[in-house]
Amino acid sequence: MDQFAAPVRERRRGLATLWVVASALTACAAIRADSADSHSMFACEPITLRMCQELPYNSTFMPNLLTHYDQQTAALAMEPFHPMVNLQCSPDLRSFLCALHAPVCMEYGRVSLPCRSLCVHARRDCLKLMEMFGVPWPEEMDCSRFPDCDESYPRPVDLLASTEPTDQSSMSVQRDYGFWCPRELKMEPELSYSFLGVRDCSPPCPNMYFRREELKFARYFIGVVSIFCLSATLFTFLTFLIDVTRFRYPERPIIFYAVCYMMVSLAFFLGFLLEDRVACNAASPGQYRASTVTQGSHNKACTLLFMVLYFFTMAGSVWWVILTITWFLAAVPKWGSEAIEKKALLFHACAWGIPGTLTVTLTAMNKIEGDNVSGVCFVGLYDVAALRWFVLAPLCIDVLLGMVLLLAGIVALNRVRMEIPLEKENQDKLVKFMIRIGVFSVLYLVPLLVVIGCYFYEQSYRAVWETTWVMERCREYHIPCPYQVEQTSRPDLVLFLMKYLMTLVVGIPSVFWVGSKKTCFEWASFFHGRRKHKE
Known part of the structure; x- marks a missing residue:
């Protein structure tokens, strides 16, 4: 042998x-x-x-x-x-x-x-x-x-x-031979990138759908809107700091809601200033590599922007639900401010804990993606499954819960107004309070429902847009072209502008809640007190 x-x-x-x-x-x-x-x-x-x-x-x-x-x-x-x-x-x-x-x-x-x-x-x-x-x-x-x-x-x-x-x-x-990643979009295997179902591949920058002049207009549009939202939410928060005792439960969640959207608008403003430096990887001409979208948690600046933007977006929607819960407790079981305030620790645990868990989960799953339209980093920009489960699902659940509790609270307050005889002054205060709740809720819900509608439209047509892009660029990239494409379509820039506009406008209603004569008097006394202190 x-x-x-x-x-x-x-x-x-x-x-x-x-x-x-x-x-x-x-x-x-x-x-x-x-x-x-x-x-x-x-x-x-x-x-x-x-x-x-x-x-x-x-x-x-x-x-x-x-x-x-x-x-x-x-x-x-x-x-x-x-x-x-x-x-x-x-x-x-x-x-x-x-x-x-x-x-x-x-x-x-x-x-x-x-x-x-x-x-x-x-x-x-x-x-x-x-x-x-x-x-x-x-x-x-x-x-x-x-x-x-x-x-x-x-x-x-x-x-x-x-x-x-x-x-x-x-x-x-x-x-149809499917999508073959072009050499220009190839990435190192250790980065765990993915594009159109192909590993070690990344979408092109600055954007695969829009021209540079369109992106420049969108970038300035988002920057201007973010400044308005930042100003409104910052004013609300500073008004609260002037007189903390003024905003007690059930109104207190509006302040935390304003803080959340203040951070969201700040993230978009930073994206406007940074342009493509965070959302995109630099091109490598010597290696025949074009500029590509940043993915995963390897880029620290992109990860930080994502964590701020996603965490406070989800936290803002949770604080909206908590706001409707406090209104419901005040209207139906007739809880007082002190009784509701005893549940404040539970409210904070839910409002910060749930978004924190989702943010850490997405970071661990490397689902972070650069947004080369706004310059920030978010989730679900190219991954439809992540968009459905980590953006659409939480927002839809929050909207449904909030609307049910809000309607129940308004019905209860109206029953109180109709059945219990009140003094003229108290009845007027109750009516004004109901009107403020209604106006604030409409100003919040309408933009948020538009954002959700934009997300649903985007995830429905994403495959068609991607196929159209491959068909238009396959000759340039020397990859197989799609065979027998039934439908072709390119996204409209207006859809994306509407999505970003409504995402930021959602935070502005908080300023209408604090907009009153009392607020003017508080600011006047604040500046008057500072002037006397200096003298």
Whole structure:
């Protein structure tokens, strides 16, 4: 047995050495590929790959679908498979690798893909040998990406077809190959980026939908509105600090609500000042990488902006619910200010604890995304699932709870006014209080419902917008174009402007609650007292 085992061990040792050398060459490929010039013009070129000599065709086209921009890069990527080809683990492996890395050259826009059966056979036959060396089957060679066909050689695929094939006699395989991440949008694997369901990929900056002049207008629009909201909420908070005893429960939650939207408007104002410096990653021309959207918690400034914006947005909606709860307790069970105030600790635990838990969860899940329209960072800008569960669901629950409690409280107060005889002065105060509650609630609910409507519209049409963008940019990026697109649409800038406007306008109603003669007298006495103190 030893006389047979020794040659096997020697062969394995030689294979291991060869595999290490191949891995080193692959590592060098990343460095050498960065210095390769990008192909701007289509041209056929003779095949120089050592593994792909003596094929039925002798010319290829670069870049291929694996974004190798020259044959030297493709050769280095194929190097780890040389031991498998030399050992002849599968008769289909060499044909499959060459069809993928050095596709047959046709006219511009028609690149051949290997048949799925060729990939399946090669993978099945060589998988055990690859497992022996601890090498997984590469994700970019997933067999589900390739067309179904019976031929041993690759069939041509029209990658630049738009919606209908122009030549009915064409041999092109008509199917949708999904989204292939362009080289310009590729990101390092350790960053855990994702775009259109593809890992290690990120959306382009400044924006994939709007022109620069449109973004500039939107940026200034958001900046001006954020200043108005910041001024209104700051005035409300300062009015409270002048006379803390004036705003007791059930009115006290309005102050915390104003503080929340003061922080929200401050975050948007910082986004206006920072422009794209936080929401976008800088371009790397030497590595053929364009500017891309920041994702995850790797960027500290983006993470901080996200935590402030998301936490206080959710906290503001929770304080709205608590405000309706305090009004309900005052109107229905007739709780006094002291009785409601005893529950203040519970109110604060819910108002700050629930948003805090959601914020930490999103940060741990790396769901942070740069908003290259407003310059801030938020969640659900490209991830529809995160938008549904972490933005739409909490806001809808808060609105429903608040409306039910608000209506119940108003009905109870109206019953008190109708059934219990009150003095003229007290009845007028009750009517004014009900009117203030109604006006404040309308000024809060209408903008928030518009924001929720914008989010629903956005998540419904997001897939159509993305498909349209891929169809418009596939030629530029040299990636497969969508096949048989049923609907195309581009988002309207007005929708985004309305969303940002209503997100910030929600905080302004707090100033109407403190806007009264009493507030004017308090500010006048405050300034008068400071002047006397200086004298």
